[in-house]
Amino acid sequence: MKKVLMISVFVLGILSLxxxxxxxxxxxxxxREVASPNVALTVTESEPxxxxxxxxxPSGWIKxxxxxxxxxxxxxxxxxxxxxxxxVVMLSGNAxxxxxxxxxxxxxxxxxxVTETDLPRIVTAQTxxxxxxxxxxxAGQVNSVKxxxxxxxxxxxxxxxxxxxxxxxxxxxxxMPEFTQFLKSISFNGGS
Amino acid sequence: xxxxxFYSVIRFFSSLKTIVVLLILFMILxxxxxxxxxxxxxxxxxxxxxxxxxxxxxxxxxxxPVFPGGLLIGILLVISLIAAHFSRFKWTWRKSxxxxxxxxxxxxxxxxxxxxxxxxxxxxxxEEGQTKYYSESLQLMELAVEIPGQxxxxxxxxxxxxxxxxxxxxxxxxxxxxxxLRIYPNSQLQLDVPGEFPDVKIAGRAVTVWxxxxxxxxxxxxxxSAYVTLESKGESLGTWLLSGWLEFPQIVQVEEQPYYLxxxxxRYYTPYSLTLQxxxxxxxxxxxxxxxxxxxxxxxxxxxxxxxxxxxxxxHPLRYRGKTYYQASYGKDNTLSVLQVVENxxxxxxxxxxxxxxxxxxxQFLLHLGVYLRRKRHxxx
Numbered sequence: 287m288k289k290v291l292m293i294s295v296f297v298l299g300i301l302s303l304x305x306x307x308x309x310x311x312x313x314x315x316x317x318r319e320v321a322s323p324n325v326a327l328t329v330t331e332s333e334p335x336x337x338x339x340x341x342x343x344p345s346g347w348i349k350x351x352x353x354x355x356x357x358x359x360x361x362x363x364x365x366x367x368x369x370x371x372x373x374v375v376m377l378s379g380n381a382x383x384x385x386x387x388x389x390x391x392x393x394x395x396x397x398x399x400v401t402e403t404d405l406p407r408i409v410t411a412q413t414x415x416x417x418x419x420x421x422x423x424x425a426g427q428v429n430s431v432k433x434x435x436x437x438x439x440x441x442x443x444x445x446x447x448x449x450x451x452x453x454x455x456x457x458x459x460x461x462m463p464e465f466t467q468f469l470k471s472i473s474f475n476g477g478s
Numbered sequence: 479x480x481x482x483x484f485y486s487v488i489r490f491f492s493s494l495k496t497i498v499v500l501l502i503l504f505m506i507l508x509x510x511x512x513x514x515x516x517x518x519x520x521x522x523x524x525x526x527x528x529x530x531x532x533x534x535x536x537x538x539x540x541x542x543p544v545f546p547g548g549l550l551i552g553i554l555l556v557i558s559l560i561a562a563h564f565s566r567f568k569w570t571w572r573k574s575x576x577x578x579x580x581x582x583x584x585x586x587x588x589x590x591x592x593x594x595x596x597x598x599x600x601x602x603x604x605e606e607g608q609t610k611y612y613s614e615s616l617q618l619m620e621l622a623v624e625i626p627g628q629x630x631x632x633x634x635x636x637x638x639x640x641x642x643x644x645x646x647x648x649x650x651x652x653x654x655x656x657x658x659l660r661i662y663p664n665s666q667l668q669l670d671v672p673g674e675f676p677d678v679k680i681a682g683r684a685v686t687v688w689x690x691x692x693x694x695x696x697x698x699x700x701x702x703s704a705y706v707t708l709e710s711k712g713e714s715l716g717t718w719l720l721s722g723w724l725e726f727p728q729i730v731q732v733e734e735q736p737y738y739l740x741x742x743x744x745r746y747y748t749p750y751s752l753t754l755q756x757x758x759x760x761x762x763x764x765x766x767x768x769x770x771x772x773x774x775x776x777x778x779x780x781x782x783x784x785x786x787x788x789x790x791x792x793x794h795p796l797r798y799r800g801k802t803y804y805q806a807s808y809g810k811d812n813t814l815s816v817l818q819v820v821e822n823x824x825x826x827x828x829x830x831x832x833x834x835x836x837x838x839x840x841x842q843f844l845l846h847l848g849v850y851l852r853r854k855r856h857x858x859x
Contacts, residue, residue: 311636311637311649312632313635314747316747
């Protein structure tokens with residue numbers, strides 16, 4: 287028993303040397319010119335660089351300030367005061383997946399959630415300018431106003447792009463051709 | 479008393495029974511971990527079965543040791559081999575081959591232990607013409623606070639293991655403490671829906687975080703997100719969402735100095751830069767089978783005033799300042815090269831041990847050959 291105890295103490299002594307776990311905070315110093323492009327000496331309100339994407343903005347769309355991961359924002363306003371908004375957002379990864387985002391949009395306009403089995407019925411795949419978009423189009427109500435959402439998602443590498451037009455049903459419906467032209471005009475780094 | 483103690487220890491560890499039991503335990507560990515690797519991936523299998531002293535099972539949130547881990551078995555095996563080596567094998571010319579072979583085996587196992595405990599693996603994904611000063615971990619994430627100055631940027635890197643709910647992180651370089659309100663080891667983000675902290679906005683839009691199940695796949699990353707409050711002199715500077723999903727940092731200004739906070743893959747900065755000059759990918763003619771892919775890189779080390787070009791391809795890594803760069807993968811129409819980076823202080827030990835084992839076996843073979851030839855000559859005579 288004494289021998290076993292002594293051997294155990296010896297082994298535990300050896301093993302205690304393995305207890306070190308380096309989870310400490312580290313500090314690096316790097317030259318200014320190799321720092322992340324997001325790091326600036328002063329904070330400005332300037333628009334961040336677009337992630338290598340370009341498009342042609344349809345006439346009549348009013349450009350709004352884009353920031354953060356909202357890569358683009360446009361307002362469509364009709365003379366009768368009705369309007370719709372077009373936003374371009376890019377998120378890394380699958381951003382929750384198509385179903386979750388569809389249900390989020392449906393929830394915004396008072397519609398019931400759908401399930402995976404409903405997706406083939408409500409999602410349209412459309413190839414525009416060599417890129418495959420998945421497009422949904424549904425109408426609901428916001429504060430008793432008939433509101434429509436048309437949204438297109440595009441998977442590109444590890445990123446998911448969301449192109450969403452949301453607003454008064456009449457405005458969105460009448461702007462569909464421009465929205466489609468907008469999607470067709472999208473290119474990345476000079477190419478599709 | 480002390481000499482009796484050490485004698486007992488040596489006798490216990492040099493016993494053949496001890497070594498056999500340890501080997502059986504190791505074989506069981508390898509068998510179980512091989513099956514577990516199907517779902518867990520290599521990294522998590524290593525972390526669960528081989529890196530710790532014990533394999534544990536969670537009982538009511540408390541990890542209970544259920545089997546010796548690879549680290550414990552490896553250490554005991556090395557102790558046993560050393561004890562057996564010095565107590566059983568006396569140095570004679572006749573036994574020199576066996577002596578060297580066993581010594582090589584001890585060095586090999588010790589080397590693998592050092593590699594397991596101290597090696598760091600990361601990756602550099604670099605495009606042609608791009609220059610990088612860091613590599614990134616495939617699994618680990620960090621909360622980074624970048625503090626830009628006139629000519630340099632200081633980066634405070636906080637490992638994700640320190641981000642625990644209700645923990646407060648303090649560092650002398652920061653004018654605020656970081657209080658972790660919520661931590662999500664894996665997560666998804668949702669826009670336009672206010673979450674638990676409704677004042678938190680990203681780019682002017684409400685955002686919430688869903689917890690996601692931890693993934694153990696080698697090719698997927700757990701995206702850490704956290705709600706943090708910054709506190710300075712007892713006052714709150716606000717609550718921010720930091721997430722691996724966000725490609726841009728959150729900016730906090732304190733007394734005219736901006737601080738850029740982000741959660742991102744853990745970075746390992748180097749005092750030198752790596753520029754990918756050219757990536758080539760050859761395939762066998764008429765097929766899509768890759769024949770060769772290689773990266774021509776330029777290493778610029780202004781600290782040591784060393785500048786060199788290097789070609790990295792399969793079985794031909796670049797070794798520089800303790801790091802080894804292997805050609806791992808590629809993408810983006812052959813304009814992106816992915817290099818696996820390994821930092822292992824014991825990298826030379828497998829080569830040394832293999833050489834010693836080979837020498838020992840060769841000596842043992844030659845000694846036996848000599849005996850055989852002498853006996854044969856004697857029989858003929």
